[in-house]
């Protein structure tokens with residue numbers, strides 16, 4: 001079971017780095033949380049408790065920070081793990097999507113054989129900012145015709161309205177552990 005970590009304690013386990021990677025950005029650094037065993041375990045346990053009974057068969061982790069808890073969660077859920085990677089990193093045939101994020105733009109890819117039709121999929125990333133990255137990922141996995149899609153984040157930067165960009169609906173369930 002999770003040790004008792006309060007929301008305030010969790011929130012203060014992240015570090016703000018001013019003007020990274022660009023001037024004007026307040027970067028939420030999760031490394032200060034991940035290096036603490038009790039916080040790392042709390043993050044995995046909280047997400048596991050939320051998703052354990054939903055029949056999730058694949059967890060999709062978004063490169064690179066989405067791989068950390070995404071993989072731990074897939075293990076706990078008994079699900080497979082799928083990598084959504086930045087362009088040029090996946091070796092076999094891929095589907096691709098370009099997108100804008102809070103401090104730039106990029107292209108992501110997923111292997112064409114990563115998910116089967118009708119699977120229940122949990123997309124995981126560390127942080128939801130403008131929603132550009134997550135929206136591109138959700139678009140990318142639509143081609144697999146999943147039965148149901150969940151999206152989870154450790155942190156949501158609510159003032160950037162990423163949830164609006166994703167468009168919560170009956171088909172899509174969005175959740176973040178912490179909101180700033």
Ligand SMILES: O=P(O)(O)OC[C@H]1O[C@H](OP(=O)(O)OP(=O)(O)O)[C@H](O)[C@@H]1O
Pocket residue numbers: 062063064065066100101102103106125126127128129130131132133134162
């Ligand atoms: O909601 P958005 O505005 O799209 O921003 C969120 C994305 O930005 C960060 O990733 P980044 O591209 O910096 O990659 P990294 O995880 O490899 O550091 C973060 O991990 C999310 O993936």
Ligand SMILES: Nc1ncnc2[nH]cnc12
Pocket residue numbers: 025026027028029101102103127129130157
């Ligand atoms: N402010 C921010 N902190 C950390 N990761 C981010 N990804 C996009 N915006 C971010």
